[in-house]
Every structure is written in structure tokens, then in C-alpha cells.
Amino acid sequence: MKIAIVGGGPAGLYFALLVKKWWPEKEVDLFERNGPDDTFGWGVVFSDKTLSYLKVEDAQTHDEIVRRFERWDNVNVVHHDELVTIRGNKFSGIARIEILHILQARCKELGVNLHFHAPVNDLAPLRTYDLLVGADGVMSSVRSQFEDGFKPDLSTRPNRYIWYGTPHLFHGLTLTFRENEAGVFAAHSYKFSKNLSTFIVECDKETWSSAGFRDMDDDATRAYLEEVFHHDLTGDKLLSNNSKWINFTLVRNRHWSYENIVLLGDSLATAHFSIGSGTKLALEDSIALFHALRDYNRVPDALIAFEAARRPIVEELQDAAYESLIFFENLKDYMHLDPVPFAYKLMTRSGRIDDDKLRKRDPAFAERVFATR
Ligand SMILES: Cc1cc2nc3c(=O)[nH]c(=O)nc-3n(C[C@H](O)[C@H](O)[C@H](O)COP(=O)(O)OP(=O)(O)OC[C@H]3O[C@@H](n4cnc5c(N)ncnc54)[C@H](O)[C@@H]3O)c2cc1C
Known part of the structure; x- marks a missing residue:
């Protein structure tokens, strides 16, 4: 089986390494338009719960990520010049580039073919792969090229x-x-x-x-x-x-896959950054797609199973994130x-x-x- 992944953010990299770890014989090509050291933004936050999932799937990347974490349990609110501290909220912070480097290194070690400086503008040559994954972020061109299949709902806030x-x-x-x-x-x-x-x-x-x-x-x-x-x-x-x-773009898709193409991470669904869950969603999507592929083996069955298992969870989180977004608006x-x-x-x-x-x-x-x- 040959798998092509467009996008080397957390979603694409993590899915690639999980697949390659489980099936070393599968050919996995990942295409990233930027170089390995390019990134936007700074740090991202994780809630503690995400981490246990990561440990089960790949202890090596989990341990490396956790080693670099800055941790805290307080939310501080500064309003009218007064600081109010609320304890008991466990979070960890890490630089986005550090996560990318950890995942890139693990992909390389496992034999994923990482193609950097490789923008995918035309998907036609990739249609020969058995599975094509659109992990190309919020402005996904995989999604827009197959708009009629995915029927995206994009709301620019x-x-x-x-x-x-x-x-x-x-x-x-x-x-x-x-x-x-x-x-x-x-x-x-x-x-x-x-x-x-x-x-x-x-x-x-x-x-x-x-x-x-x-x-x-x-x-x-x-x-x-x-x-x-x-x-x-x-x-x-x-x-x-x-x-x-x-402007934040709220992404939803009526269909999560079309023929042998599936969306993952921000291209599939976004959650407002105020609840700090975008990277968590991306990594958990990758895990869910990998599980579906492992359990169902045939791509069409796996894509149906992926959506059935994951959609309710993603939509629940998106609903919570939407309330948060409305608060800030x-x-x-x-x-x-x-x-x-x-x-x-x-x-x-x-x-x-x-x-x-x-x-x-x-x-x-x-x-x-x-x-x-
Ligand atoms: C301001 C802000 C703050 C955030 N804060 C947090 C936070 O605190 N915690 C958190 O968990 N998340 C946060 N996020 C969200 C988080 O960054 C994303 O949800 C997460 O990166 C999604 O991962 P992804 O792999 O789906 O997409 P991305 O990380 O966007 O990766 C997509 C990749 O695809 C590549 N690509 C795109 N098009 C092509 C193409 N045509 N060909 C080849 N490659 C392509 C891009 O270069 C990119 O590397 C924040 C986001 C923003 C904007």
C-alpha cells in the first residue's frame, strides 16, 4: 500500500510515523512546501489528557515532547488591573518548532519519505496512491480542489x-x-x-x-x-x-473523505485557539485514522470507520470552542x-x-x- 500525505504539520507527521511504525513495508511519502526549520508562530499549549494518548501510540515521541514541556496548573486573569489566579488547570507549553523537529526525526528514523520544499499544487500525480491524506492546514488546497466531494463549511470570524x-x-x-x-x-x-x-x-x-x-x-x-x-x-x-x-477561520466539512482522499487536522476541523486544542485535535485525528486503517485494512472501510468514531468527539470540542470564540467576539x-x-x-x-x-x-x-x- 502506498500513502501520500500533503502537509508536514503535526497531523501529517504524526500520521506518517504511526503508519510506518506499524507497517514498515508500506511506502509513505509526505510532501511539505516549507523547509524542516520553517514554522509560523511560537509555542502551543496542551492539556494533560492529550499526553496519555501519545504515550500509548509512540512512547519515544511522547517522552521527547514531555521532556521539553513547561508546565503549570494556573490560569491568570488580568482585568481592571487586578490579577485573579485560578488553580487546578493543568497545561503544558512547548515551541511548535520543537514538536515538528521531534516528529520529523522520528519519521526519518522509521523510513517515511519526507519531501521538503515540495508544494503540491496539482493532486493529479498523487491520485495513483492508495490513500491520499490532506493534512495541509486551515487553507487546505486538497480540500478546495475537491470541494464538491468534501462540501466544506468555512466561516471567517x-x-x-x-x-x-x-x-x-x-x-x-x-x-x-x-x-x-x-x-x-x-x-x-x-x-x-x-x-x-x-x-x-x-x-x-x-x-x-x-x-x-x-x-x-x-x-x-x-x-x-x-x-x-x-x-x-x-x-x-x-x-x-x-x-x-x-481572522480565525472555523472549518467544518460535511464529508470527511472523498474517494480515497481524507482530510486531517486543521484542514478537516478547527477549534478556536482560546481553548488551546488545535494541535491536540490534529494529533488525535491522526491516531483515529491510523486506528481505523489498522482495524479495517481496506481504505474505503477505514475512512468510514474513521469518520464514525471521530466526528462526535471533534464536533463536541468544536461546540465548546465556538462558545469560547463567541465570548471573545x-x-x-x-x-x-x-x-x-x-x-x-x-x-x-x-x-x-x-x-x-x-x-x-x-x-x-x-x-x-x-x-x-
Ligand atoms: C494564533 C494561533 C495560536 C494557536 N495556539 C495553539 C495552542 O496553543 N495549542 C494548540 O494545540 N494549537 C494552537 N494553534 C493551532 C495549531 O497551530 C493548529 O491547529 C495545528 O498546527 C494543526 O496542525 P495541522 O498539521 O493540521 O496543520 P498545520 O500545522 O497548519 O500544518 C499544515 C502544513 O501543511 C503545509 N502545506 C500547506 N499547503 C501545502 C501544499 N499545497 N503543499 C505542501 N505542503 C502544504 C504547511 O506548510 C504546513 O506545514 C494555534 C493556531 C494559531 C493560528
Whole structure:
């Protein structure tokens, strides 16, 4: 059996290595348009639960990823200049490029044919493969070339965000809210190495226009945002890595496969970055597709089994992520709240945490919330 994978992000690489580990005789070709050291963005976060899945599938990559983790159990909310800490939320951060390097090395070791600087613009030559995997990210060309087969539903959301790094170390998932004459800004930040944090800034389109970002270059944009978050960055710089303002695209597909082509990761389904689950979804999709292939052996049966098993889980997570996205799109409506009720609203926004869970995670915070009622 020959398998072609378009895209060398977490989804494509992890699927490739799982297949090759289980079936060393299968030919697996992975095509990535960028080089092995190119990446966008900075660090990503994982919840603890993801990790046990990874250990079962491939202990070697799991152990290497975990060794590089920065861990924390607190969410920090900064609102009206006050810091509210909520404990009991276990997360880990790691640089995206580190995950890619770990997965690339494992793919090489197992004999996956990694083709870098290999953009796939025409899928026709790849149709001779037994299975063609579109792991080519949110703007997937595999998906768009077979639009009639997949019937994608793409929703470009109104908020804008930009993904920076900073040497300022944010210990814990830190959500910071600041207002100025242009409007309201939210920063999602966390430490992902010994000396760097991710710092994502999000704002609504009115704020974005009033601030004048349309006419600002990279330096001016960073200078503006360093001023907005001056108090939080304590004068540290924001670092750009080809950072640009973008709108989040919510991706869903009516059909997950078409003939012998299947989508994986962001090309298949996205979850708003505020719940930090995009990489988790991508890796778990890969595991589910690999399991389906292992259990059903015939590609058509495996693709049906993959969708049947995985769709309910992905849709549940997307529903939770959607509630979170809506919270950030309507942030202005909550800015009047005092810090503790605001932090409560934030923690419970996606419907995954209720009063009972909150009480278990952080009884002291729960008591502060209940005292305000
Ligand atoms: C601002 C921001 C913050 C995020 N924060 C987090 C977080 O904290 N935690 C988390 O888990 N996730 C986070 N994510 C999401 C995460 O980055 C993605 O969900 C994840 O990378 C999806 O993996 P993927 O392999 O499906 O796609 P990608 O990582 O996008 O990889 C797709 C690959 O396909 C390649 N490609 C595309 N087209 C072609 C082509 N035609 N030919 C060859 N190659 C091609 C691309 O170069 C890319 O390498 C964030 C995303 C953003 C934008």
C-alpha cells in the first residue's frame, strides 16, 4: 500500500510515523512546501489528557515532547488591573518548532519519505496512491480542489489576532484584558520554554480599525501593542516571526473523505485557539485514522470507520470552542464586570467547567465567586 500525505504539520507527521511504525513495508511519502526549520508562530499549549494518548501510540515521541514541556496548573486573569489566579488547570507549553523537529526525526528514523520544499499544487500525480491524506492546514488546497466531494463549511470570524513571542515569562495561561481609546484588547500568553512566551493579541474589527493597524508596518504594530500591554510586559519586547493580523477561520466539512482522499487536522476541523486544542485535535485525528486503517485494512472501510468514531468527539470540542470564540467576539459586553465575576465568566465560557468542577479545581477561587452572588 502506498500513502501520500500533503502537509508536514503535526497531523501529517504524526500520521506518517504511526503508519510506518506499524507497517514498515508500506511506502509513505509526505510532501511539505516549507523547509524542516520553517514554522509560523511560537509555542502551543496542551492539556494533560492529550499526553496519555501519545504515550500509548509512540512512547519515544511522547517522552521527547514531555521532556521539553513547561508546565503549570494556573490560569491568570488580568482585568481592571487586578490579577485573579485560578488553580487546578493543568497545561503544558512547548515551541511548535520543537514538536515538528521531534516528529520529523522520528519519521526519518522509521523510513517515511519526507519531501521538503515540495508544494503540491496539482493532486493529479498523487491520485495513483492508495490513500491520499490532506493534512495541509486551515487553507487546505486538497480540500478546495475537491470541494464538491468534501462540501466544506468555512466561516471567517470577525475578530483579528496576531501571534507574537516575547522574552517576558508568563507563568501560567495568562489572559490579559486592556482598554484604550481604540477599544478592547485581549492577550493570550504562556511560557513555552525557559526564556520565551507566546503572546497572542486579539481584538474586534472596530478596535482594529480605530487603532489604525491597516496602515502600520510590523515595527509600528509591535510598538503600539507593547504600549497597550506595557504594564504586563513590564517593558519587554514583542517578537515577530512573520507575524500578521489574521481572522480565525472555523472549518467544518460535511464529508470527511472523498474517494480515497481524507482530510486531517486543521484542514478537516478547527477549534478556536482560546481553548488551546488545535494541535491536540490534529494529533488525535491522526491516531483515529491510523486506528481505523489498522482495524479495517481496506481504505474505503477505514475512512468510514474513521469518520464514525471521530466526528462526535471533534464536533463536541468544536461546540465548546465556538462558545469560547463567541465570548471573545463579544468581549465588550463583559468588560464592565468586576475581576472575580469576570474571571468566573471566562472560566465557564465554553460550558466545559461548571460550579462543581470549579470547586474541585480551586475551592478558594470558587468561594470568592460564590461570595459575590
Ligand atoms: C494564533 C494561533 C495560536 C494557536 N495556539 C495553539 C495552542 O496553543 N495549542 C494548540 O494545540 N494549537 C494552537 N494553534 C493551532 C495549531 O497551530 C493548529 O491547529 C495545528 O498546527 C494543526 O496542525 P495541522 O498539521 O493540521 O496543520 P498545520 O500545522 O497548519 O500544518 C499544515 C502544513 O501543511 C503545509 N502545506 C500547506 N499547503 C501545502 C501544499 N499545497 N503543499 C505542501 N505542503 C502544504 C504547511 O506548510 C504546513 O506545514 C494555534 C493556531 C494559531 C493560528
